Amino acid sequence: VTGILAVAKVDTGDTAWMLVATALVLMMTPALGLFYAGLVRSKNTLNTFMMSIGAIAVAAVTWALLGYSLAFDGDGSLIGGLHHVALHDVGFTPRDGTTIPHLVFMAFQATFCIITTALVSGAVVERMRFGAFLVFAALWSVLVYAVLAHWAFGGGWLIANGTLDFAGGVPVEMGAGFSALAAALVIRARKDYGRQALLPHNAVYVLLGGGLLWFGWFGFNGGSGFSTGDPSVLAFTNTLLTPACSLVAWFALDLIRGRRVTAIGAATAIIVGCVLITPAGGFISPGWAMLLGAAGALPCYAVVVYRPRTRVDETLDVLAAHGIAGFVGILFIGFFAQLAWNGVSDGLVYGNASQLCDQAIAALVAPVYAFVATYVLLRVIGLVMPLRATERQEALGMDVVQHGEEAYATGEGAILVTPESGIEGEVAVKPT
Amino acid sequence: VKLVIGIVRSEKANDVLEALYRAEVRGLSMSRVQGHGGELDRVETYRGTTVKVELSEKVRFEIAVSDPFVQPTIDALCDAARTGEVGDGKIFVVPLERAVRIRTGETDVGAVTPVGE
Numbered sequence A: 001v002t003g004i005l006a007v008a009k010v011d012t013g014d015t016a017w018m019l020v021a022t023a024l025v026l027m028m029t030p031a032l033g034l035f036y037a038g039l040v041r042s043k044n045t046l047n048t049f050m051m052s053i054g055a056i057a058v059a060a061v062t063w064a065l066l067g068y069s070l071a072f073d074g075d076g077s078l079i080g081g082l083h084h085v086a087l088h089d090v091g092f093t094p095r096d097g098t099t100i101p102h103l104v105f106m107a108f109q110a111t112f113c114i115i116t117t118a119l120v121s122g123a124v125v126e127r128m129r130f131g132a133f134l135v136f137a138a139l140w141s142v143l144v145y146a147v148l149a150h151w152a153f154g155g156g157w158l159i160a161n162g163t164l165d166f167a168g169g170v171p172v173e174m175g176a177g178f179s180a181l182a183a184a185l186v187i188r189a190r191k192d193y194g195r196q197a198l199l200p201h202n203a204v205y206v207l208l209g210g211g212l213l214w215f216g217w218f219g220f221n222g223g224s225g226f227s228t229g230d231p232s233v234l235a236f237t238n239t240l241l242t243p244a245c246s247l248v249a250w251f252a253l254d255l256i257r258g259r260r261v262t263a264i265g266a267a268t269a270i271i272v273g274c275v276l277i278t279p280a281g282g283f284i285s286p287g288w289a290m291l292l293g294a295a296g297a298l299p300c301y302a303v304v305v306y307r308p309r310t311r312v313d314e315t316l317d318v319l320a321a322h323g324i325a326g327f328v329g330i331l332f333i334g335f336f337a338q339l340a341w342n343g344v345s346d347g348l349v350y351g352n353a354s355q356l357c358d359q360a361i362a363a364l365v366a367p368v369y370a371f372v373a374t375y376v377l378l379r380v381i382g383l384v385m386p387l388r389a390t391e392r393q394e395a396l397g398m399d400v401v402q403h404g405e406e407a408y409a410t411g412e413g414a415i416l417v418t419p420e421s422g423i424e425g426e427v428a429v430k431p432t
Numbered sequence B: 001v002k003l004v005i006g007i008v009r010s011e012k013a014n015d016v017l018e019a020l021y022r023a024e025v026r027g028l029s030m031s032r033v034q035g036h037g038g039e040l041d042r043v044e045t046y047r048g049t050t051v052k053v054e055l056s057e058k059v060r061f062e063i064a065v066s067d068p069f070v071q072p073t074i075d076a077l078c079d080a081a082r083t084g085e086v087g088d089g090k091i092f093v094v095p096l097e098r099a100v101r102i103r104t105g106e107t108d109v110g111a112v113t114p115v116g117e
Helices: A002-005 A012-039 A042-072 A102-123 A131-153 A158-159 A168-185 A205-224 A228-257 A262-282 A286-309 A319-338 A353-384 A391-396 A398-403 B008-021 B066-079 B106-112
Strands: A414-416 B004-008 B029-035 B044-045 B049-053 B056-065 B088-097
Touching: A002 B008, A012 A042, A012 A205, A012 A262, A042 A102, A042 A131, A102 A131, A102 A168, A102 A319, A131 A158, A131 A168, A131 A353, A131 A398, A158 A353, A168 A262, A168 A319, A168 A353, A205 A228, A205 A262, A228 A286, A228 B029, A262 A286, A262 A319, A262 A398, A286 A319, A286 A414, A391 A398, A391 B008, B004 B008, B004 B066, B008 B029, B008 B056, B008 B066, B056 B066, B056 B106, B066 B088
Parallel strands: none
Antiparallel strands: A414 B049, B004 B056, B004 B088, B029 B056, B044 B049
């Protein structure tokens, strides 16, 4: 009885930190929008950014209505229950095992669902219709994210089995990365892919977006202990160390490959490093976290270099930066988890081979589920509505076609339309 | 010696460059211009402000060629830039009084013939 009373008590310090952490993670989604917007051509800047904003709109709502319940109600092995539908019984009393109000816990988890949904957009930018993306985002946030979150966080079979995933290697990183691959295969390549140079239009956005993502990631990883306790502190500090080591490694790889250190490479390295430490943050020592950053950058770099030589237009390399890095991070725990640091479990290096086995199961099953579920979901949506803009619209640019705005409007040649004169019948470009 | 001026859709600029290369037309310059050629206006809305955008982005090619190259240049421009919709652009061919290659002082046909031919 005393145990139950103890866990039901709200800790003010923990709550204060989690309120901040939640805001930090929410900021990551506009930061991702900026990062992605810089990587596309200028005529698609707004559409690309709006996919991230759209993910906030859609996923926050689906999460509150249904996703949170499916992810975090009960310990069903495959899927949660419906007790928390529409936030029923989510109030100020802490969820079992936490010391923060249940509402804060729910909001924190919501921001994870939001950014993960936004991440997938990187595979389909510059060609997917905005309306179709919103429908996809709504369904994906429930059918893919909430399910994987239940498995890894909410009491599902992976966490029950002993898989360690501190801040979302399974639902967030592998979930987004392998879903992105499936989405790229269904939506297919941009019309000019492989024929013309499709270059990033603003590397400064990319660096600033990457930097803001890193900043937000301190809340993402540092908040995933749901407290100000040791695991959170460890994850917070590792979130500084691992990406720094990934940056150094990426610089070296860039120097070897092209004799120059590239800015967009650096922004990519920041993301890769943050992703690498996401699953492992609270489980490995700072020393191993540094090794993870340096060594884990290698396979991601290889995929970034190799992917454009294929016909797969997984446009912004979500698979390489999130899927592969998440996979590496999840497995790394199996080797280098250290009871002395995490108080939970040792990895293979410290004599516990079964942890590696638990990690390997997650590293195999999560990508398969994310890929297959996303592939089927998009195929089904494609039966109901067109997923892509037409070639003509793609050539004009998605900003003008889908949103009727330009990112860099000059106003030259623009004539003010008064409401009385009306605009009907003269719209050349209709968003279809 | 003629100056061929081609004004095309900006999204077709790469296709035109490729077609000109295939037609062995080597010397050219291009610039971004804004123009209006009878296509329907585009409507954009920024908060409460709705505007009709009458000028659209185009790319202007200027290519000085010797007479035998005039038709291949026109063909390349037409084939590569055509979509069939209003707004594909125009080609103007104008006589050139003189052409001078600054490096050598060559004039006219010599000036517009690529080095090595």
